[in-house]
Amino acid sequence: MRSWRSSRTEVHASEPKLPSWSKKSLFAKPRPSEEWHEQIDFTAGAHRPSEQKFQWSLVKRHTDHYIKKKGKITQAEIDVKLASLIEQHEARDVAIAACAHAMSPKAVRALLNVELNVAPTTFFGLEMYLQSLIAANHCSPTSVTELEAKWARQLLPYADHGANAAGRYLEGVCFMLRTTDTPNMNVLPDFAILVRRALKTYATRLEGMKLRCQWVAAYGVVAWMTTLAQNTPATTPPGSLMPEHLMDVQFPLWRIWANWRPNIERSVQL
Incomplete structure (x- = not known):
């Protein structure tokens, strides 16, 4: 038979423990970084940098206030602190919109590494990356060119992720080359990287469809x-x-696929 003491001990052991943060005062002042994250999210709301209603001056003000709290620090220190805030913020484009004006152009550009921002194959993160380019150009024009910002804006409707992402991106790039005066892709190095990546993914997908005889689906993909x-x-x-x-x-x-005219009705019956 278990003793009263042992059963009493087990009851205490099974009681839930309060989380560590509950021991702190409910009125404890939040850290400046936590306050900054909350403020810019609240200020931006559901708006993105490409929208006219985006509150540029207000989100910048939150960053200026954050820097002021840090006292007298160098530009290099500001770059490091703000880069850290941006990296930790979920809405990266909003964070760049709030911070880019206070950072050196070199530091802003370093945050826009396309290889790290857009996932291969699925192109997840493309829309956020395009919005980030728009934000950087607005606040730090020497970090992102007007041509890059123009491409970013025009490619937003083509930004997708998943199986169709590569084809949609290529469609958007072809539209831009047709409608804008672009001498070569060297003036748009990050977009050129995405083009090479998209073409590889797109070609692989078409080859897979051909091997599996998915002609109806392939015809839609090459339209x-x-x-x-x-x-x-x-x-x-x-x-x-x-x-x-x-x-x-x-x-x-691409020209072979573009001139391909399958018998769709027969393909459906197969």
Whole structure:
């Protein structure tokens, strides 16, 4: 038979413990970084840097107040502290919009490494990356060019993630090359990296569909290339990179897919 003392001890052992934070005063002052995260999220709300209603001056004010609390610190120290805040913030584009004006252009650009911001294959993070470019250009024009910001804005409708992401991105890039005066992709190095990545993913997907005889699905995936081929201008504007040039060099098979006309009704019956 268990003693009263042992059973009493077991009861105490099974009682839930209060979390450590509950021991702190409910009126404890939040850390400056925690306060900053909450303030810019509340100020931005559901708006993104590409929207007219985005509160640029207010989110910047929160950052200025945060820096002021740190006392007299160097620009290098400011860059480190603000970069840390941005890295920890879920809405990275909003954080850049709040901080870029107070950072050196070099520090801002370092945060916009496309390899680290956009996932390969799925392109997860692309929309956030485009919004971040827009934010950086608005607050620190020397860190992101006007051309980059223009591309970022125009590519937002094509930003997707998942199986269709690569094709949608390529469709958007071809639209931009058709409608803007872009001499070459060297002036847009980060977008060029994404193009190479997207073409590899896109070509692999089409090859997989071909091997599995998924002709109906493949026809839907290449529809935008068919439209591109049909709208090719008779003459090429001098000094401009056309989408056909880009595709011919990096994905020569695109013309075969673009001119492919399957019998959809028969394919469905198979």
